[in-house]
Amino acid sequence: MLDLASAHAEVADEIAAGWADILARTAFVGGPRVAAFETDYATWSGIRHCVGVGNGTDALELALRALGVRAGDECIMPANTFIATAEAVARAGATPVLVDCDEDTALIDVEAAAAAVTERTRVVLPVHLYGQTAAVEELRAVLPEGVAILEDAAQSQGARRHGVAAGKLGDIAGTSFYPGKNLGAYGDAGAVLTDRDDLAEAIRLLRDHGSPRKYEHSVLGFNSRLDALQAVVLSAKLRRLDDWNAARRAAAARYDELLSDVDGVVGPVVAEGNEPVWHLYVVRVAERARVLRELHESGIGAGIHYPVPVHRTEAFAHLGLGSGAFPVTERLADEIISLPMFPDITPAQQERVVSVLAAAVRR
Ligand SMILES: *Cc1c(COP(=O)(O)O)cnc(C)c1O
Numbered sequence: 231m232l233d234l235a236s237a238h239a240e241v242a243d244e245i246a247a248g249w250a251d252i253l254a255r256t257a258f259v260g261g262p263r264v265a266a267f268e269t270d271y272a273t274w275s276g277i278r279h280c281v282g283v284g285n286g287t288d289a290l291e292l293a294l295r296a297l298g299v300r301a302g303d304e305c306i307m308p309a310n311t312f313i314a315t316a317e318a319v320a321r322a323g324a325t326p327v328l329v330d331c332d333e334d335t336a337l338i339d340v341e342a343a344a345a346a347v348t349e350r351t352r353v354v355l356p357v358h359l360y361g362q363t364a365a366v367e368e369l370r371a372v373l374p375e376g377v378a379i380l381e382d383a384a385q386s387q388g389a390r391r392h393g394v395a396a397g398k399l400g401d402i403a404g405t406s407f408y409p410g411k412n413l414g415a416y417g418d419a420g421a422v423l424t425d426r427d428d429l430a431e432a433i434r435l436l437r438d439h440g441s442p443r444k445y446e447h448s449v450l451g452f453n454s455r456l457d458a459l460q461a462v463v464l465s466a467k468l469r470r471l472d473d474w475n476a477a478r479r480a481a482a483a484r485y486d487e488l489l490s491d492v493d494g495v496v497g498p499v500v501a502e503g504n505e506p507v508w509h510l511y512v513v514r515v516a517e518r519a520r521v522l523r524e525l526h527e528s529g530i531g532a533g534i535h536y537p538v539p540v541h542r543t544e545a546f547a548h549l550g551l552g553s554g555a556f557p558v559t560e561r562l563a564d565e566i567i568s569l570p571m572f573p574d575i576t577p578a579q580q581e582r583v584v585s586v587l588a589a590a591v592r593r
Contacts, residue, residue: 231531232410236574237474241466245416248462259457260438267461268421270468275388275395277403277423279430282456283437286384286406286420290318292454293402293422294353296432297378299324303352307382308338309539309551310559311357315382316540318404324352328541328549330556334499336512336566337364339558344372353378358386358396360535361412361478361509362500366391366399380404383423385509387412388475392503397423407464412478412509413471415460477573478508484577485511485569488584494591496565510535514565515591522567524590530583533568 252263264282272280283289299305301323307315309328319326329342338356354377356364363386366379373379379400386396387405397403405411407419422433435442440451482498489497496514500506512535515521525532539559541551553560569583 231533231568231570231572233572233574234409234414237414237467237470237572240470241463244466245463248466249459252458252462257458259455261458263458263461263465264456267456267465267468270465271421272423274468274471275397275423277395277398278425278427279423279433281422281424281430281433281437282461283420283422283433284454284456285418286404286408286411287314287318287321288437288452288454289404289406289420289422290315290355290380290382291321292433292436292452293380293404293424293429294318294322294324295436296422296429297353297380297402299352302350304348304350305353305355305380306343306346306351307355308357308359308559309541309556310336310536310562311359311382311540312384312536313540313543313545314384314406315355315357316546319355320546325350326540326546326549327351328551328556330558331562333558333561335362335501336360336562337362337501338369340365340368340372343369347374347377351377353380355380355382356400357382358384358389360498360506360512361385361389362498362506363389363391363396363399363504365501370400378402384408384411384420386507388471389507390505398425401426402429407460412475412507413464413467416463417460419456419460419464421456474573475507478571479506481571481573481575481580482506482508482511484580485584488580489513489587492584492588492591495587508571510568511571512566512568513587514562515567515587516565517591518565518567520593521587521590524593525567525583525586528586530586531570532583534563534566535568537563539563
């Protein structure tokens, strides 16, 4: 599914040197390495501020809090996402209002989002799922003024929509550097991205005990900081990320080509204006359980992202949304398979994946 070892080999020496320096100085949290990464990431994405935090879920929660989300507020988000999007909303004290997704792209359905707006709606969270950017400008056009847009950019580092970087399309964005993401740390890490100075300032307070200066605490904060060891990893990998994303694009094009004459496999659809970074390459098949089993039996590490939509999880059963609430999301959850996808996947590996997949769907 994913080979992190070859990416590590490319950056191993740089990371070893950076870590040796940190160990010698014993400065583990914050400091110049973290600041350097924040500046590099902001410059690379063309966004004014990058504020490093502990993980992607915290990034989303702190962004919601910086936007002023409170108990009783409603936050509209797709049911078709990783659970963390909903966790962040619930942890900020608000209610996740789930909506269905588009059948082709699996991204938030803009009309459904518009229809879900009430007087309590405070934020909409489009999720740039699988590395493809949601239609943020279309959302903006249908949302009332005063409703903010928080992008869940955990799967979209380097993706663009009409030339603009994911994370710069809304008011603020949260991203994750979990090891398996396109830009992955060696542990948990995340960041909040925004062009707005006021929001960046609020995040800097919230991530560090609400503290503008040591032992001054102006707001109730959290402990969610990016540590220096992770910043070293992220800086080294960021320098290669454009190349790695290009390699993912080439691999996606090769899958498209190999699958073009395979009946029974529906490939991913890229929306107009999007340059995805192929965090995942997701296809749809009938008889998914059997097909996936055959892939696994042939030693192919395919996965499902995600098998259980948010409203069907036990954790969000209290939302009272049963089976049938979001037909597109539920259909996708039954049919999708994520094929192996990483920068160093070889043509031979992809040919083997497709030949096993083609044989399975023919049966
Ligand atoms: C990974 C991910 C997150 C959460 O990131 P963590 O760093 O694991 O907390 C949030 N949203 C989406 C869509 C993700 O893929």
